[in-house]
Amino acid sequence: MTTLGRDIRELREAFPALARLRRGKPPIYLNNTCMTLRPRVVIDALRxxxxxxxxxxxxxxxxxxxxxxxxxxxxxxxxxxxxxxxxxxxxxxxxxxxxxxxxxxxxxxxxxxxxxxxxxxxxxxxxxxxxxxxxxxxxxxxxxxxxxxxxxxxxxxxxxxxxxxxxxxxxxxxxxxxxxxxxxxxxxxxxxxxxxxxxxxxxxxxxxxxxxxxxxxxxxxxxxxxxxxxxxxxxxxxxxxxxxxxxxxxxxxxxxxxxxxxxxxxxxxxxxxxxxxxxxxxxxxxxxxxxxxxxxxxxxxxxxxxxxxxxTQTVGYDTIAAQELALNTRLTERLAPLTCDHFWLLGPRDPAQRGGVITMTSPSGALINAIERLGDREANIMVRRGMFCVNAYLHKRFDAVGSAKNNLRASVYFYNTLEECDAFADIVERVVRHPLDYFDDA
Amino acid sequence: MAVSPEVRQYYAEKIFAAMGPGRVPESFRPLATPPTGFATVEGCRGGGKNLTEFALIGSEGTVLEASAACGLCNPAMYVAADILIRWIRGRSLAEILALDPRDVSALAPFFEALGGRRWPDDAREKFQYALAGVQNAVRNHAGEPALPVPEFDEPSSRDWADPTDE
Incomplete structure (x- = not known):
């Protein structure tokens, strides 16, 4: 768990929420575009x-x-x-x-x-x-x-x-x-x-x-x-x-x-x-x-x-950029090959152009829903689905092809790990390769 | 939520197989012109906003064209919306409004469209919500106020007993 020679585990220890367990497993928080987790130093400042x-x-x-x-x-x-x-x-x-x-x-x-x-x-x-x-x-x-x-x-x-x-x-x-x-x-x-x-x-x-x-x-x-x-x-x-x-x-x-x-x-x-x-x-x-x-x-x-x-000081923008690139590269390498009639990625293919964000879409809301539900239930994965407040763009681009509303976004920050990305990619792969087997999870 | 075999088969063959980049199942294609009637209904209980939208273009007494839309995360709601949209096209407004969504026996034609003899409970509930939504779209087209949508019984998630066997 290192990036630029830094131990990401050390950074993760600063976040109390990452120490929580549900069903014996920690959270995998991949909704950082919406809101990040907070380190203890911030919580202490509030208190x-x-x-x-x-x-x-x-x-x-x-x-x-x-x-x-x-x-x-x-x-x-x-x-x-x-x-x-x-x-x-x-x-x-x-x-x-x-x-x-x-x-x-x-x-x-x-x-x-x-x-x-x-x-x-x-x-x-x-x-x-x-x-x-x-x-x-x-x-x-x-x-x-x-x-x-x-x-x-x-x-x-x-x-x-x-x-x-x-x-x-x-x-x-x-x-x-x-x-x-x-x-x-x-x-x-x-x-x-x-x-x-x-x-x-x-x-x-x-x-x-x-x-x-x-x-x-x-x-x-x-x-x-x-x-x-x-x-x-x-x-x-x-x-x-x-x-x-x-x-x-x-x-x-x-x-x-x-x-x-x-x-x-x-x-x-x-x-x-x-x-x-x-x-x-x-x-x-x-x-x-x-x-x-x-x-x-x-x-x-x-x-x-x-x-x-x-x-800016404890973590640093260099660490953030390097970690996001490493994580998004892994996610892209795992998810891009899954592209098919019922699943594809939005945005440029090159992860270096997408910061810490990877967004999947499907004409089938049931497929997107199954990924989200299965990830939550089996691995405590938290991602975001929907239109992400860019409704106008999605309507304009994708209404005609029926996929405007069925999107799933995973977004990483410096405290996420390659192992977490793999856990999420494993879930996506299972559902996308055998979608009809996972309707019960929709 | 477990999915009944009937819903699973219909969804796989008639909806999922028709999806792809640029390919939208016929009942879910956007209308070519603005709708003359529109309504939403809650109750799909998927992972999205729990809303299904029904849009139609009608004449004075008939539905000419119709379409459903939403995240449609719930396969049973996909199926119900698809069957209802196919059913209302070309049908008179009076005939559509004559059905009572609370009366399960009135839903028989829709269950038949599923292709099986059984009446799966997941489809029953979604048909009820979809019919209430479609009827409000018809009322909207006719210039009438929408009626409140009843709370229909939730489906039993595992028991797919055929009510006709009881």
């Missing part, structure tokens, strides 16, 4: 807040109260540290560019609601955006249609990917027009793991800036796996979720270039977002405070900082 200084915070950059009691002083120190840790992770110019959110979805909603779009402006994305990076823009379209009194007004447009799901820079660049005010794309796909290369991001940022637009990067599936530097990429907004990188549930980050955050209208408002109020008006705080309404998840902030430090 520390509740045990040591469980009070309301307010360590924001502007308009914050002077905190003068014991617990608040300690909390403030940790709040400031957590925000700076997130800023350092992304190469942000300042911790004031970091907005805490519940998740990527909330972060993208803040941007979609806050940008001052006008009828005639357009929002561009790929055909394969997660619902979190599609629905907020469809809502923006609905609002603009109402404003314009034009129910046919098109605001959100998309460009096509390659046939195998790979990113096509030429098509993306060609789709940017003088009307494009927002280019909102995923950095890495949660469906098949394909990544938009950094050079492509930079080229897209340059082009969209030429026409006066902004680039919004959905980095939910990239920040947990590789170094992402917002300034080197030239993006304007970026969103990701801490719970996909060993952090607590319900913690996410919106990063925005400060001058753009300052122009963004606040989305959810109320307590802690304001500098002052009167009976007839409000003066909002500067960013990031104006975007963080109400008392916050302070324990989550401590957990977020612990998770970021754990992933």
């Amino acid at each position: 520390r807040y509740y045990e040591e200084f469980p009070t309301c915070g307010g360590g924001r950059s502007e308009g914050s109260r002077q905190l003068d009691n014991w617990f608040q002083e300690e909390l403030r120190e940790h709040e400031v540290h957590a925000r700076q840790t997130a800023a350092d992770l992304l190469g942000a110019a300042s911790s004031d560019e970091i907005v805490w959110t519940r998740n990527t979805s909330e972060a993208l909603n803040i941007v979609a609601h806050g940008l001052r779009l006008e009828p005639g402006d357009e929002v561009l994305g790929s055909e394969r955006e997660h619902n979190s990076n599609l629905v907020p823009w469809l809502e923006a379209e609905r609002r603009l249609r109402e404003r314009a009194g034009d129910p046919e007004l098109v605001v959100r447009r998309h460009f096509d990917l390659d046939e195998d799901g790979g990113f096509n820079l030429e098509r993306a660049l060609a789709a940017i027009t003088p009307r494009t005010k927002v280019l909102a794309i995923a950095h890495a796909s949660n469906l098949d793991g394909t990544v938009v290369p950094d050079d492509a991001i930079r080229a897209l940022a340059a082009r969209v800036h030429e026409v006066g637009g902004v680039l919004v990067l959905d980095a939910a599936q990239s920040v947990p796996h590789r170094r992402v530097d917002v300034r080197a990429l030239g993006v304007d907004f970026l969103a990701f979720s801490i719970h996909k990188m060993c952090g607590p549930t319900g913690m996410g980050v919106l990063w925005g270039r400060y001058d753009l955050l300052a122009e963004l209208d606040p989305f959810i408002v109320g307590g802690d977002t304001i500098a002052d109020t009167w009976q007839d008006r409000v003066e909002y705080k500067k960013p990031p405070g104006r975007f963080e309404a109400g008392l916050q998840d302070y324990a989550g902030m401590l957990g977020a900082a612990a998770a970021i430090e754990y992933v």
Whole structure:
């Protein structure tokens, strides 16, 4: 169990959930694209807040109260540290560019609601955006249609990917027009793991800036796996979720270039977002405070900082990349040969292009269901089935061939092992080679 | 959930064998034009969202074309949806709505379409849910509100006794 000379067992020991047993067997957790497991250091950070200084915070950059009691002083120190840790992770110019959110979805909603779009402006994305990076823009379209009194007004447009799901820079660049005010794309796909290369991001940022637009990067599936530097990429907004990188549930980050955050209208408002109020008006705080309404998840902030430090320092992106490649290579070598009329893989064949994700599909939901059920029952394997919040893409591509809804995704992280991949592949192989024998497991 | 021999055979021969890249069993192919009637029904109890969708294109009094869709993880629901879709095509709306999905004896034609003499209990329950779904799609086409879908008895998972033998 080694990668790059490191003992993965040592890393696994940090995760209490991996020590659990059911029917005498440990879990095989292959649903990391959705949410990762948490190491003890993160759990300890959460507990520390509740045990040591469980009070309301307010360590924001502007308009914050002077905190003068014991617990608040300690909390403030940790709040400031957590925000700076997130800023350092992304190469942000300042911790004031970091907005805490519940998740990527909330972060993208803040941007979609806050940008001052006008009828005639357009929002561009790929055909394969997660619902979190599609629905907020469809809502923006609905609002603009109402404003314009034009129910046919098109605001959100998309460009096509390659046939195998790979990113096509030429098509993306060609789709940017003088009307494009927002280019909102995923950095890495949660469906098949394909990544938009950094050079492509930079080229897209340059082009969209030429026409006066902004680039919004959905980095939910990239920040947990590789170094992402917002300034080197030239993006304007970026969103990701801490719970996909060993952090607590319900913690996410919106990063925005400060001058753009300052122009963004606040989305959810109320307590802690304001500098002052009167009976007839409000003066909002500067960013990031104006975007963080109400008392916050302070324990989550401590957990977020612990998770970021754990992933980037204790584990390291090099280890993550090497382990994911090794694991996905094994899965691909085992599963690709099983391709048949009732089973095939989505995305590029080369595992190096798919991060830690491998997604299987079938026209038969019963076959997919049998793999999931058998894996759970016999080997405690946890994977994800369904449409993975990319319904629009799957409908567009696969409705006509009847396989849009029957997908199964296995996604690995640094703590997974080759043995776990083999255990999963064994189950898949049994079912795919003799599907009619496993109906009873569907 | 164990699968009865009748469902297993029908699914293998008429549904699974017709699947492949670009090959969709006829009853599950998307309609060429937007449906005039649509309904969903819960109850497939597969591993997905527990929803089966029924879409149809109808005239004033007849179903012209119909299709089923969903994850369809449950072989018995596949079979029920397939048989029901075949049955309603070209059939009058009044005839489809005349059946009572709670009345098992009304399901006889569907059991016969399974090709066996026995009435497997897994198919019984799925036929009931599928019929309720199809009928609501017909009501939707006719501009009528959908009726609540009853809770049908769950199938016995191992006992495939023929009710006609009792």
